[in-house]
Amino acid sequence: MQISSRFTVALHIFSCVDTFGDEHKVTSDFLASSINTNPVIIRRILGQLKKAGLIEIARGTGGITPTRPLSEITFYDVYKAVDSIEDEKLFHFHENPNPECPVGRNIHNLLNDKLDAIQKAMEDEMRGYTIEDLHKGMESLLAKET
Amino acid sequence: MQISSRFTVALHIFSCVDTFGDEHKVTSDFLASSINTNPVIIRRILGQLKKAGLIEIARGTGGITPTRPLSEITFYDVYKAVDSIEDEKLFHFHENPNPECPVGRNIHNLLNDKLDAIQKAMEDEMRGYTIEDLHKGMESLLAKET
DNA sequence: AATAGAAGTAACCGTTGAAATTACAACAGA
DNA sequence: TCTGTTGTAATTTCAACGGTTACTTCTATT
Secondary structure, three states: OOEOOHHHHHHHHHHHHHHHOOOOOOOHHHHHHHHOOOHHHHHHHHHHHHHOOOEEEOOOOOOEEEOOOHHHOEHHHHHHHHOOOOOOOOEOOOOOOOOOOHHHHHHHHHHHHHHHHHHHHHHHHHHOOEHHHHHHHHHHHHHHOO | OOEOOHHHHHHHHHHHHHHHOOOOOOOHHHHHHHHOOOHHHHHHHHHHHHHOOOEEEOOOOOOEEEOOOHHHOEHHHHHHHHOOOOOOOOEOOOOOOOOOOHHHHHHHHHHHHHHHHHHHHHHHHHHOOEHHHHHHHHHHHHHHOO
């Protein structure tokens, strides 16, 4: 099972905004063309990023602005914004194990902190990468293109 | 998006085998009852664990045997066995970004190693927990039950 | 004030994967 | 041979994702 592409699409969006935002406006149509998807898909993801307080969106005229310095927006922030439901854990249990079975009634409690630790390890690594890292990496790649 | 319950179900199976395996045989029907699901679901997961070389299954008579010491079976082994497809990464990209867009043609390459590092952080943490840990933890919980 | 460009959003579709279920074939031990 | 159990195919239901159309709302510009 894979994490939905909304996450990588959101990072793609940030990269476009950082790279092109100064020269011309970055609209959902433009982004959809770069990513090769539908503008509505983009708008839905933009809506999630906005709802999470990561960007502001200018209506009518178009244009996307991060609300804080790029170095303060981590991959984790983006992930949480587009790819998680309130209180949803990464792992999930089969519902209603048999309480009459000793294992059944204890397994949830036994696994919980271990699974949380695994999820936390992933999220901590995510916190180690910022949109600024992404921006600099992209600049470096583009400089190499000739 | 969540990782499928096959992972926690597989851990539940191991816990049952460890806890009850000496006293009576642990069949797919018994496991299905403890987990509260269908025996066929169990058999399919058992098939994956067997295919991965983690257990052996006695046909006809029933009975599940781990193929190596419990301390040498990690959560990662179980996860890989039941919840991943050959060469499938945890994250995935939207297919075919626009090669005419500078960001579109570089984003994949730019993100790849970062996403791999995040996935690896999760998997490394998974390697830190073994079926033996699980077994001991369950014994401890059961001892506390009175 | 009217217009044009763009975001917001509802409604619907097709595809995919998970979980569940039924049914039956294959196998091993008594 | 009979019985219990695994192996597996076929089917169903459901939810989520990605895609698409169509329309409304908003804002800058003319």
